[in-house]
Amino acid sequence: MKHTDKPYKLFFIFICLASLSPWVWLLVRNFTHIFPYKEPFVLENHQAIIHEVNTLRGEILASAFKPLAKFIANKPVIITREFSIRYLSLFDPHFLFIEGSRNLLKSSRQSGTFLLSYLPFILSGIYKLSQLKRRKTIFALAAITPIPAIFVQERHELISAIPLLITLTFIATLGALTLLKQKPKLMILLILLMILEFIRFHHDFITHYPFRLIESKLF
Numbered sequence: 001m002k003h004t005d006k007p008y009k010l011f012f013i014f015i016c017l018a019s020l021s022p023w024v025w026l027l028v029r030n031f032t033h034i035f036p037y038k039e040p041f042v043l044e045n046h047q048a049i050i051h052e053v054n055t056l057r058g059e060i061l062a063s064a065f066k067p068l069a070k071f072i073a074n075k076p077v078i079i080t081r082e083f084s085i086r087y088l089s090l091f092d093p094h095f096l097f098i099e100g101s102r103n104l105l106k107s108s109r110q111s112g113t114f115l116l117s118y119l120p121f122i123l124s125g126i127y128k129l130s131q132l133k134r135r136k137t138i139f140a141l142a143a144i145t146p147i148p149a150i151f152v153q154e155r156h157e158l159i160s161a162i163p164l165l166i167t168l169t170f171i172a173t174l175g176a177l178t179l180l181k182q183k184p185k186l187m188i189l190l191i192l193l194m195i196l197e198f199i200r201f202h203h204d205f206i207t208h209y210p211f212r213l214i215e216s217k218l219f
Helices: 002-019 022-029 046-061 066-072 075-089 093-098 116-130 135-144 159-182 184-207 209-216
Strands: none
Touching (some): 093 116, 116 159
């Protein structure tokens, strides 16, 4: 029985955490304004890439590293750097737990993509995953999930980051189940903190967020 009820516990905790996630509330509320999805891709903006290459090349040519200009200031290097920065920025705590996306349709700007109280669950989940035999495969799969978001022109774009957000929610679910079994008193405290934080988010979401949307004139 112990082994058969574990998937149900995971599913229940996953649904609870997802239901309390600000990004889910934003997605549901603004669904008709976000879809159909028409976000431009970063590779469509070739002029910005070319401009950056020319600017960087000019700076290098004016410096003591002139022979390296062609190797450092070229489109593949600039694109690789840009994608690397975009990839790492998706793990930015400010995006995940503080303010979320820069687009007001996809973030209330008063809470992160996740509640800050999710952080202990995510850390606990990562630790739990690191103890599994197939941890390399699991972490490799998790590392792939942010890739769709790096091709979208808008930084920290919510829809393209959904694979990453679902993965982090699953990791948080695993962490929450682990804490529930091993440290139930701590789990109770974290649940209370999460409920209080969600009440604060929900109050802002219902009372103040609609007025910020009107003032932004996004629709």
